[in-house]
Amino acid sequence: MxxxxxxxxxxxxxxxxxxxxxxxxxxxxxxxxxxxxxxxxxxxxxxxxxxxxxxxxxxxxxxxxxxxxxxxxxxxxxxxxxxxxxxxxxxxxxxxxxxxxxxxxxxxxxxxxxxxxxxxPALVNRAPVAVAIGTEGAGPVLGQMIRAQVDQMLSPSLGRLARLAMVYRGVVEHVLPKGSPRRMFWKRFFSGDVAEAVQNGEVGQAKREAKRLLKSIDGIGGHVWLVGAGPGAEDLLTLRAQRVMMEADVLVYDALVPQAVVDMGRRDAERISVGKRKGCHSKSQNEINDLLVELGSAGKRVVRLKSGDPLVYGRAGEEMAALRQAGVSYEIVPGITSAFAAAADFELPLTLRGVASSLIFTTGHDLAGDVLPDWARLAVSGATIAVYMGRSVAASVAERLMVAGIPAETTVAVIENASRRDRRLMHGVLADLPSLDSRDDLTGPVMVIIGEAVAGANLDNSTPLLSRERHLAERVGA
The missing domain is CATH 3.40.50.720 (NAD(P)-binding Rossmann-like Domain)
Known part of the structure; x- marks a missing residue:
């Protein structure tokens, strides 16, 4: 809500x-x-x-x-x-x-x-196009300031272009099917050669360009964008991601993508949740692959929304392989990965001159097996470690890293819901990490950052992982 x-x-x-x-x-x-x-x-x-x-x-x-x-x-x-x-x-x-x-x-x-x-409202008039800016009566001056900015953005010829579009609307509805072909026609109509001819006052040329465009637009195939939705905050979505979300016929999204981000897609686009959470998978990865191929093969323009960046623990490799094999075109739209958002929340330098010159992305599950990963020796030498999905295996992570030689007093930062309004920031040392496993109050995605560079973070807005009393008790027990 x-x-x-x-x-x-x-x-x-x-x-x-x-x-x-x-x-x-x-x-x-x-x-x-x-x-x-x-x-x-x-x-x-x-x-x-x-x-x-x-x-x-x-x-x-x-x-x-x-x-x-x-x-x-x-x-x-x-x-x-x-x-x-x-x-x-x-x-x-x-x-x-x-x-x-x-x-x-x-x-x-x-x-x-x-x-x-x-x-x-404050009004920008390009009849029949009108942009109305309202402030519910709270700030008329603000409305006028916004109006001035919008007025500069919109071409004086926009009204003439819109009136020409009205002439072609019936023809387009008769010739082109609903969905992507029509949207693609109008997008190119309003931003390509037709618009340029109208702006230059060449109405005849504009009509010729519109007819040429109408003939060339038929036969547009399906396409899939693998889009990074970022860590959760709507304003961290990239401009490219916003653009393709407005072009899509279908939005296919994971459970970790906030509804507010999904709502930024085109209003009449179909929305399909394939929400994968631990212990609650509505669709298997193979089923998701098949769905993307099916939609793309049917000529749909599809946005596959993934939390963070699609190429960082997003299983995009499997989806790209399926699309390539099926001959469906696709494109990667990068997103801000959660480690960067978490570091920004903490004002935490992931690399720090003279302290940490390397950065490791991993998941807690990589540290839960019997064999220590090859990168562990880098961690011992001072690299910063960003652990994705690490809450449930925090005890194993801490134990294995300490056995590998990382001091128990190494600073750690823990962030739940990085970048979002309901984010929570906690700090402590490596030996405190096992306490995460018993924290039932942590229900959102958790990022753990470990390393000496974390000591340079701003800890004023975070809370200790362990209370002072519990910390002393655990030290005595140890």
Whole structure:
């Protein structure tokens, strides 16, 4: 469930006002601003003003706005689609809103957010394209700042391009099947040669490019992106990952990928959970391989979302082999691996000049067998060790490393849910690691970082793995 602070108190929508009555009540600057805003639309604007200021009169006359030169009364707004109380008098505007609501007409009282059924956004107009920025009345200046930035980003020719797209919409729906072919056509339409020709004012050339594109787009095959979803925080997703998630027909995702990241995909994309957790595998790896091949062979554009980076303990090698064998094209989109996110949370240098010049990625299971891995001698010489999925075998990890010669007092950092809001940071020494095995409160993915470089971490925001009393008791027991 989303945090309440992350939910909007309004539902963004656009009112249809073409050839419909919209009433503005007021004589001064407030009414002037609303009339100017409404002149961006095809609404039939009515100004109700018994003593309008000169600038407002000039605007109304210049633009053919209907002017009712009398004081407000409810009968004057009967039948309106929207009503603005813009008198500059708070009590009078509240009375106008009350009258509109009695007539079941949405109303807005200027500068009184709690009296508004809707808010007027900061608007970027590239008709028929409109970008509306709302702050729920909390920060109009912020809305205007964002509007200025968006206005600079959007080409002045965007409206002309959108109108040309409307001409081709029916043809595209008739010629191209739903799904990837249509999306690919429109993506290239809005970002390729057609858009460039429109921007240059060459309408004829733009139409020729659109026809050429329509003929060439048929026959697009399936494609699979193996995408690193990062450690969990939505804003650590790469720009490329976001882009391909918006192109995908299907999102296939693991259990460790947060729902908030999955929700960043295209709204109408199919979502398939293949959630693999310890002791709870909804699909085997072979079944996942078969699913990706099946979807890609059917012409689907597929994003396979993996926690962290797909090439670091993500079993991407098996999926790539299956796709290659089936002749399905694929692409790797790297992600931020959990070790880097954990180190960032701890402000921990994974390499430290004169202390640690090597970095080892491993899983706790690599240290649970009878044979010590070859890299253990590097750890003894000072390399930093990042242990993925190490909580359940923490005791074995600590024991084997100490037997290999790593001092029991070597600093360790433990991070649950690296990069996320609910992350937990703990620190201690190698001899403290066995305590993790009995920590039932650790339910998220746990990363353990071991090495002398960890001593350079910022430990102010972390807690000891063992309480002082328990630490002393274990020392005495030893």
């Amino acid at each position: 989303k945090d309440r602070d992350d939910q909007l108190g309004v539902f963004p929508a656009f009112f249809r006002v073409e050839d419909r009555d919209v009433a503005v009540v007021g004589n001064g600057d407030e009414a002037l601003a609303k009339v100017r805003l409404l002149l961006n639309t095809r609404a039939k604007i009515t100004l109700i003003a018994d003593a309008p200021e000169a600038e407002l009169v000039d605007l109304v006359r210049a633009n053919g706005v209907r002017h009712v030169a009398q004081a407000f009364e409810p009968s004057l707004i009967d039948g309106a689609t929207l009503v603005f109380g813009a008198t500059g008098d708070a009590a009078e505007d509240r009375a106008i809103v009350a009258a509109a609501r009695a007539l079941k007409i949405p109303a807005n009282a200027v500068d009184q957010p709690d009296q508004c059924d809707f808010y007027t």
